[in-house]
Amino acid sequence: MANVAPMTRHWAHLPKDTMIHPAGPTRTVRSRPATLFALMLATVLALVLRACTPGAQDGSDPDGTPTSAGAGRATDSFPVTVEHTFGSTTVEAEPQRVVVVGITEQDVLLGLGVVPVATTEWYGEQPHAVWPWVQELLGDATPEVLSTSDGFEFEKVAALEPDLIVGTNSGMTAEDYERFTAIAPTITGVPGSEPYFSDWREQTRQVARAVGRSAAGEQAQIAEENVHLLEADVVVFATESADGIDDVLSFGTMQNLPAVKEHRAVFTDATLAGAIYFLTPLSQKYVLEHLVPRLEDAVEAKSPRSVEG
Numbered sequence: 001m002a003n004v005a006p007m008t009r010h011w012a013h014l015p016k017d018t019m020i021h022p023a024g025p026t027r028t029v030r031s032r033p034a035t036l037f038a039l040m041l042a043t044v045l046a047l048v049l050r051a052c053t054p055g056a057q058d059g060s061d062p063d064g065t066p067t068s069a070g071a072g073r074a075t076d077s078f079p080v081t082v083e084h085t086f087g088s089t090t091v092e093a094e095p096q097r098v099v100v101v102g103i104t105e106q107d108v109l110l111g112l113g114v115v116p117v118a119t120t121e122w123y124g125e126q127p128h129a130v131w132p133w134v135q136e137l138l139g140d141a142t143p144e145v146l147s148t149s150d151g152f153e154f155e156k157v158a159a160l161e162p163d164l165i166v167g168t169n170s171g172m173t174a175e176d177y178e179r180f181t182a183i184a185p186t187i188t189g190v191p192g193s194e195p196y197f198s199d200w201r202e203q204t205r206q207v208a209r210a211v212g213r214s215a216a217g218e219q220a221q222i223a224e225e226n227v228h229l230l231e232a233d234v235v236v237f238a239t240e241s242a243d244g245i246d247d248v249l250s251f252g253t254m255q256n257l258p259a260v261k262e263h264r265a266v267f268t269d270a271t272l273a274g275a276i277y278f279l280t281p282l283s284q285k286y287v288l289e290h291l292v293p294r295l296e297d298a299v300e301a302k303s304p305r306s307v308e309g
Contacts, residue, residue, distance in 0.1 A: 073113075074212025082210045084168070085189040086177045092185075094212050095164035099157050101146065101180070102170035103196075106130055107280035108207045109166070110137040112216050118144040118160055120170075124274055131274050133286035152176055158183045164210060168203040171195040185210075200279045220281040234298045235259040236266045236291070238273040239307055264298045266291070269307040 074094040081090045098114060100106050103122035106129065109115070115138065119129040129145045130138050144160065146153050148171070157165065157180070165186040172180070172188050172195065180186040187210050190198040208217020235257060237248050245267050249255040259265045268276065272290050275283040297303045 075216070076209070076212040076214050078212060080209055080212060082187050082206055083191050084187055084206065085172075085191060085193060086174055089181075089185045089187055089210075091164060091210055091212075093163075095162075095210070097160065097162045098164045098166060098211065099146075099160055099162040099184075101148075101152060101157065101165055101167040101172070103148075104169045104278045104280055104283075105166045105203070105207055106143075107134055107278060107282050108204050108217075108220070109211070110134045111220055111280070111282045112208055112211060112213045114211050114213075115139065115141045116143050116166075117162065118146055118157070120146045120148060124270070126274075131278065131283070132271055133275060134282050137282075152180075154179050154183070166207055166210065168198055168206050169196060169200075204281060233259055234264050234266065234295060236268065236276075236295075238276050239267045240270040240273050242307055245305060245307065259298075263301045263303045263305075265305075266294045266298050266303055267305065267307050 078094060079090050079092045081088050095114075098109060098116045099118040100109065100116045101120055103120055106116055106119040110130070111134070121129045124131065126132070127135070128138060128141075128143050130143075144156070146156060152172075162184045165180050165184050167176075167180070167186065167188050168190070170188070177186060177188055187206055189195065190202040190206065193199070204220055205214070205217050208214050208220070237245070239245050239248055248267075249260065254260065257265070268291070272287070275286040275290070294303065
């Protein structure tokens with residue numbers, strides 16, 4: 001298996017039913033949600049967090065409806081203009097009611113101290129579509145959860161009366177964009193990117209600029225370093241259950257990989273798999289804290305064939 005530096009390749013966000021082949025192009029499989037979805041990393045991840053993102057406190061309207069303003073206020077001067085796939089969008093004032101129509105941007109907003117009034121479900125059915133590594137930043141807020149299973153829910157979005165719509169990590173088309181901009185200023189993917197394939201660092205910068213927190217957005221980035229940890233190849237399978245291990249190892253010649261046979265393979269639980277899939281600053285912090293110790297075991301050929309580590 002060819003050596004690659006996974007954190008320098010900026011794996012894009014993909015729909016949950018995508019299989020990644022690290023030595024070649026990606027292939028989308030629409031047949032079923034993939035318990036076989038495996039992110040195979042041929043070298044050990046060496047992550048160093050440059051800075052922690054600021055926390056957030058819950059905000060709410062007098063009637064108890066959550067607002068988007070958190071503990072940290074905007075530091076940029078408004079209006080601000082954000083470049084994106086369909087041109088540029090100007091945000092006239094600090095947003096108070098942000099709606100997320102992409103699948104991961106709630107992570108970025110919460111890390112910046114902004115609590116969205118609505119999120120969008122990707123998978124996992126987590127409370128309010130917010131995963132464990134960011135639940136604390138949600139506070140007592142209860143954002144509405146949108147769905148894209150039958151397309152964007154434009155009427156629900158309009159009823160929320162947003163002053164900013166964030167869809168940097170979405171499948172938004174030009175027609176969708178026009179419909180959303182009729183409701184509120186809308187931010188889509190990184191210029192020149194394809195749906196779900198925007199670089200996550202650039203997405204973070206886009207979102208941070210849109211809410212007036214550019215400096216915090218830069219602090220949220222993750223630095224990459226080459227360290228002396230590894231001399232052996234390691235494989236990380238983003239499994240989600242014990243049954244998922246059997247599914248992965250029964251696929252082709254997977255069980256014959258040297259890393260699998262020599263206890264240098266890591267099998268993740270559902271939450272860690274979700275953190276790998278999300279690929280946001282806060283999810284990568286969770287990966288740093290929970291995956292690196294398991295990688296150290298794998299380097300020493302002591303990795304158990306278990307999602308529990």
